[in-house]
Each structure stands twice: as C-alpha cells, then as structure tokens.
Amino acid sequence: MEVSSMSKNTVLSKAKLPVAIIGAGPVGLAAAAHLVTRGESFVMFDAGNAVGASVLNWAHVRLFSQWEYNIDKAARQLLTSHGWIAPDHSEIPTGLEMVENYFKPFAELPEIKPFINLNAKVTAVSRKGLNKVKTHGRDDLPFVLHVEKNGERFLVEAKAVIDASGTWTSPNPVISEGVWTTEEQNLSKQVFYGIPDVLGKHKNRYSGKKVLVVGSGHSAINTLLELRELKGQVQETEIVWVLRKSRLEDVYGGRDQDQLAARGELGTRIQKLVESGKVKVMTPFHIQKLKKDGEKIQVIGSLNSELAQIDAIDEIVSNTGSRPDFSFLREVRVIADPGLESVFDLAPLIDPNVHSCGTVRPHGENELRQPEKDLYIVGSKSYGRAPTFLMATGYEQVRSIVAALVGDREAAERVELELPETGVCSIKSSSSCEPEKSERVVAKSDEVSSCCAPITKPVASKSSCCS
Known part of the structure; x- marks a missing residue:
C-alpha cells in the first residue's frame, strides 16, 4: 500500500510538470506554440546563444519555399494576437529573414520568452530514479533533464520530452564510408x-x-x-x-x-x-x-x-548531410532505424534506397512514438540521415504530438498537411511503386498501395506523390 500511495503521489506531481522541448529552432518553437495554445506549460533548452542558432549558420541562403510553408499555424495565431504583421506569404525568405521576422518576434512573446533557456545544453535525459534497464513503474515517473549552462549542471523535471535538437551540428564526414578519420x-x-x-x-x-x-x-x-x-x-x-x-x-x-x-x-x-x-x-x-x-x-x-x-x-x-546525435538519450528507451537512424516507423516512407520523393506522405504521433512513453524525436532529427525533411512536415509532427499529449486522440490522428509536389517520384524497383514490406509498415496500415500514397486513415491532404 505504501508503494501504491507513492505511485499515486508521483503521478499527481508529474501531471503538474512542464513539457520539455530540446531545441529552439523552427520545430521546437512550433511545439511551444501548440503547447501554449492547448494550455500546457513548457520549458525549452538550446545550446546556442539565440533562437534559430543553426539557421543563422546559413543566414545568407534563400529557402525554396514561400513564407506560407514556413510559419507554423499555432505560432502565427499567437503572433497575430499580439499585433504581429506577417510577411507576404508569397515571398521566399532567407535564413536570416526567418530568424529576424519570425523566430525572434515569437520568442519575445510573453507566453514564450520566460520559458526559453539559451546557452543551455541538455547532456542527458533519464527517468527519475531509474536507469533504462528498469521497467516497473517507469511510465509514472517524470523525466529528468541534465542541463549544462555557464559551466554549471542543473536538473529539470518534465512530464514529456520533445527532442527537436536537429542534426545541423553533427555533419557527416567527407569520407564515403561515413567514418571520421x-x-x-x-x-x-x-x-x-x-x-x-x-x-x-x-x-x-x-x-x-x-x-x-x-x-x-x-x-x-x-x-x-x-x-x-x-x-x-x-x-x-x-x-x-x-x-x-x-x-x-x-x-x-x-x-x-x-x-x-x-x-x-x-x-x-x-x-x-x-x-x-x-x-x-x-x-x-x-x-x-x-x-x-x-x-x-x-x-x-x-x-x-x-x-x-x-x-x-x-x-x-x-555538403554530405548530417546525422542525429543520440548520446544524450542513452538512458531512455529510443529505437531508430538501423540504416537511416531515423525514427523507426518513418524509415519506409523516406528511405532513399526505395524511392526518390523529395517529401514524405503525412505522418504524426502514431509513427513518431518511442518505446519510452511521452518522449518524441521530431523535426530533421526524426529523419535521421535522410535528406528530405521539410519544415512544414515538422510543424505537423508537433501539432499531432501535442494533441496526443493532451488526450485529443481525434486531432492527433487527423492529418493537416498539404505539401507541393516535387515533380519527381521514382522508386528503385522494376515491379511496382511499393516500398519494401516490413512489419513496421504493415503494423501501421493494412493497405500500403504505393510508395507515396497517403496513409490509410482520415487525411486532409492531397493524395499526390508524397504530399
């Protein structure tokens, strides 16, 4: 009875904790927007000295997508409610313009600013009091984030973790074998x-x-x-x-x-x-x-x-791409595709060995779940080494995840993503446009008709190649 009582107290205290977001890039900021919109508290950590620090590394580069695809809907609503004037939706921004005209104004909002921690590197994520081997009671315990800032380490508890740390700071080597020499x-x-x-x-x-x-x-x-x-x-x-x-x-x-x-x-x-x-x-x-x-x-x-x-x-x-850093997730239960290092269930949808689509068919919380309950890897990191991630896809990921975290399963399973076609969708198979079958695909759908077909659940998107 004493253990049972302790467990209930843990659950009650855990429910009051914030959701931790790792990464203050476009997808991490979008996650914050959706949490605030849903009335959920959050805390955000980024190792950089500014929001969008990685984007500032390519500040001079102009994106190939217009503003309409680069602003998260929930973030737009919050900004607009504070009198923000959106850029012309048909214009194409540079990385610097994204940071100056979108990320920074959003980060200054009173609902957002107090909860962003910059120059704060997450060095480890764990369950309170347990290493990854222990199973019993695991889901009832809060997460603990180990954070380094200004040479000091501190701990932060959270009820859920959204890892939007990206891959930009972990480039692949030049050597074709992928090994650093x-x-x-x-x-x-x-x-x-x-x-x-x-x-x-x-x-x-x-x-x-x-x-x-x-x-x-x-x-x-x-x-x-x-x-x-x-x-x-x-x-x-x-x-x-x-x-x-x-x-x-x-x-x-x-x-x-x-x-x-x-x-x-x-x-x-x-x-x-x-x-x-x-x-x-x-x-x-x-x-x-x-x-x-x-x-x-x-x-x-x-x-x-x-x-x-x-x-x-x-x-x-x-320009050989990047790879995800899983080192700080070592003490939580995470599974990645062995080839792409992407979220496991995304691999059949984005594997360049199977098809060459520049986008991916819609997906959400169902596909992004990890064995560790309430821990999600999103954004470019969710794609691992696959090069086809688009910002709008990340926005849809966090919208679905936040809906699931607050118990809105209908919204979590609904897909609200529409992407323009790339004009190319070939598959490396002479027999059909069907990806290589595996349990991870079949488990998600009883009917996988083509490499780019929409997932067979209610969607609000085009049924075109990878949209």
Missing part, C-alpha cells in the same frame, strides 16, 4: 561543413582557389551556384564537384514540374552550369582518403570503380 579532422581548417557565404564573409577564403564541393543535395547546389558567380568575378577560381550519384539527372529534380518554383529552378540552374563546362564534375566518385600535400589537399578515391585522385585542392566544402 584523423586525416580529415587534421584538415578542419580547409574543410567547411555546411553552406559557406561564398559571396559574403567567406569570399576571400574561396577567391582564386581550387574548391572541391562534395554532395548532391540542395546545399551543394547552392554552394556551386555561388562559386560560379564568384568565378565570374575572379576567373582563377576553379570548381570541382564530387558526388556519388550514378546519374546526374537524379540531382536535377523536377525542374519545371516542381510545384515549388524556386526548388525546381535550382535543378534547372545546376543543369545549365554543368552543361556549360564551368564546373568539373566527377561522378560516381567515392572518397576514400584525404591527404595533406604541402598547403594543398590530395583527394584519393574511386571514380567509376577505378582508382582516382584529385590533386592541388585548396578548400573543400562538405
């Missing part, structure tokens, strides 16, 4: 991980240099297009593009078929650049080793399965 780490001053401001603060770094760009996504395309513009100003600038794709056509995307015109234009522009011969393209190239050669870098690998090397590289820009 001592040689690559020793070249850190000549390797930029992310999207450099080629025409701005990093201009002198790349002017007149031989620059190797590694990667095949939108980040690489942005980098290459800016380097081409720099080459127009400084002719000595030399551009080499290394990617692992067997077909360059796969990089160009939907082009004029893409319902996001700016995204389609990126494909069109990079195709024209390649055809102009102003960039040397080497594909499929798999980097095996980086070697210091005086002040230069020698890149050794295989081109079309033959040994090859690229000499006299001055700078490398790595």
